[in-house]
Amino acid sequence: MDYDTARGSTCSSCTVTDDFSNYWIPSLFYRAQNGTFTPVSQIGGATIYYLQRRANDSEKLFAFPPGFRMLAGNPMLRNYTDVPEQQAISYSCLDYSGGGGPETGGFPQRNCANGYRLQVFFPSCWDGENLDSPDHKSHMAYPDGVTGGTCPPTHPIRFISIFYEVIYETNKFSDQWYDSTAPFVLSNGDPTGYGLHGDFVNGWNVDVLQSAIDDCNSESGVIEECPHFKYFDTVKVQNCYIPPRIDEPTEGLLQKLPGCNPVQEGPENATPQTDCGAPTEIGSPKSYGTDVSSRGWSYLDCVMDDLDNRTFPIRGTNSTMTNEMCIDYCVSKGAIYAGTQYGEECYCGTNAPPADRMGFAKCGMPCAGNSTQVCGDAAKLSVYTKNVSPIAGSGVQSVPAMSSSSATIATTNSSPPSSFITSSSSSTVTPTSTSLSFAVFGLTDTVTVSKALSTTTTINRSSTTTSVVGTASDSGATITSLPSAIPSEILTGWVSKGCWVDPVNPRALETWGYWGEKITTSGCINWCDSKGFIYAGTEYAGQCFCSNDFAAPEE
Structure with missing residues (x-):
């Protein structure tokens, strides 16, 4: 990964559109007594803080230059020596009732009611010349106060400080401890926690970051208060994903840690391992498509x-x-x-x-x-x-x-399936007798239904609705038996209009809403109400329709 590659990204799990940086720490695993490993889930992803820590009010803080990268911590450590590098690595035993205790340099050796929070503070003093170094650390140094203070003369340039927090849901394994030692291991084979480390690869638009450093100093810390930033759509941020390029299991119950990372207990430093049978090449991105x-x-x-x-x-x-x-x-x-x-x-x-x-x-x-x-x-x-x-x-x-x-595309010479049902005027397909029943809700005192709906056999996934309906009359729509219980949490002013048959061509309620397994009656009503509609209908266990008219198709 280099600067140009990072800047060419199509999405980011961070919200600022000008930040395509890479932020990384090891994954955490539960190590069972039989030697197998299970990934521990994160809670909420990583929180990255950009902190304006200066030695004095006049000190200039700089943005990271293009091509810059650094490492905080040492993945080989298995003991604590109280040097600045280790002082910048810590764990918080989360207990929101107040019983978490002090932060530690390694894994907390007790059950933590709300999980472990892993914390990495990066060095902020730069030598002013090297964008990287062989150990990815020597071009950087900590100030004399680790998280603040004065930079050493060998590293006089002060960057903005960055700090990572990542919460792991270790409390999910609270009943699976088998001795007094925390049964967790970092993905680099560290069962002590002292080898926690973090990587940073700069992907910022440097000018934008520098403007934010210079101008955005709100005490609230709310990033949205900075006028220099624009933001990705939340859905895009939440769904940003890089397909794996190494053919190796990383999820589920594992017989060994991914990569060449056997557990090394310490207290002596761990040593790099090779020739362990793990993949050594980066392949093509995994495809989730079918060969057609x-x-x-x-x-x-x-x-x-x-x-x-x-x-x-x-x-x-x-x-x-x-x-x-x-x-x-x-x-x-x-x-x-x-x-x-x-x-x-x-x-x-x-x-x-x-x-x-x-x-x-x-x-x-x-x-x-x-x-x-x-x-x-x-x-x-x-x-x-x-x-x-x-x-x-x-x-x-x-x-x-x-x-x-x-269906808004005209049919071709290939014949569509005989049971295809369409509401499009551009298609010549005739609907069959298959249709769906749906519950209709409308605002109080709205116009009553005056048109008949088609005679159909309904397909309904709800056991509380009659599945077969009779012939419609000219004076009203066909209605099935009502559900045994009408939801009571609907918006004020909305009332049930019963359970009706949707002829599909055309729809009784003409506007598609949304569908999915989490749909509720109240959710559909809220959605339709927010769009200004006076009728809402749920159908097929996971579909929502809206309309300002409730009428059957013309005879």
């Missing part, structure tokens, strides 16, 4: 979706979804992009995904029809594209049956 070359298609990327502005307009679902099935379906719709989402959903389109939704997210939800494949994730699409020059003999093997809620 036989169909003349290829995997593009994991793409973020926007529930208010879908990446692709055509949607279908199938409880046995695979990526091949979705591609075959999209071919039948004349699309050149196909995307699977949420395990069993398929989306199709003719326009490429927006660039700002690509290049950073990870999809990891198994396909409903093949658990070895990945079919997107919540609000993420596993996207495939049609090759410019299809492979000879490739093409649709058979068109899968799917239910769909939207």
Whole structure:
């Protein structure tokens, strides 16, 4: 990793758009009595502090120059010697009830009610010449107070200070201690904690950081108060992901630590290890796509979706979804992009995904029809594209049956599945008798329904709703039996209008909302109310619709 590579990043898990720096500390593992290892989860990721520590009010603080990097701490240490380098490394035993105790230089040797907080303070005094050094430390030095004070004459240039905090959820293993020694080990093979260290590789826009150092000195410490910074969208920050490039297990129950890092107990310093059978080469980024070359298609990327502005307009679902099935379906719709989402959903389109939704997210939800494949994730699409020059003999093997809620692309010569249901005027497909029932809520004293909905057999995942409805009359919509309990936590002014049949073509409530496994009635109502709608409807266990009219399709 160099400066230009860092600056060329497409996303960051840090919020400031001008900061593509790399911040790193070792992972933490629980070491079981039988010698196996389990990763310990972080809580909230890393917190990085930029601190304006000066020897006096007139001292100039500088931004890190392009190409700068440094290391704090020593991964080989297995004992404590009270030198400045070790004074800058510490652990806090978190107990929010007040029983955490003092900070320590190694692992706290007691159960900590709210986990371990690992803390690394970096040196801030630079020699003014070297962007790096063979040990990644000699070009830097600590001031005489470690976290503050005066720089030594050999390192006279003062950088802004950086400090890392990372909380590990060690309390999840509180009932798995087997003696009085903390059963944890850092990923560098350190069971003492004294070998904690941190890496920093500069990726800042240097001018922006320097302006912030000079001008942003609010006592609140709130980064958003600095006018020099712009910020990434929160969703993009939370989903920024780099695919692994080393073929080695790092998750789940492990027989050994990743890499060549056997546990070295100390108290003597650890020694570097080689020839342990671990991978020694960095390969290509891991792909989470399916090989669909036989169909003349290829995997593009994991793409973020926007529930208010879908990446692709055509949607279908199938409880046995695979990526091949979705591609075959999209071919039948004349699309050149196909995307699977949420395990069993398929989306199709003719326009490429927006660039700002690509290049950073990870999809990891198994396909409903093949658990070895990945079919997107919540609000993420596993996207495939049609090759410019299809492979000879490739093409649709058979068109899968799917239910769909939207289609804005005209059909091609390939026939769509017979059970496809569409609400688009651009498609000539006729809806079948398959439809969905949904619960409708509206504001008090709204207009009552006057149009009839289609005669259908409903498919509903709720056991509290009658699954078969009768023939609609001309005077009103078909209504099923109500759920046994109407939710009481809905917004004031909203009342239940019953459980109705959605004919799909056209929709009884015309505006798509959102869907997902965490949907609730109150959540759907809140969403529709925030958009100015007076009707809200939940459907199929995880879908939300909104409208200002509640009318059946024209006869």
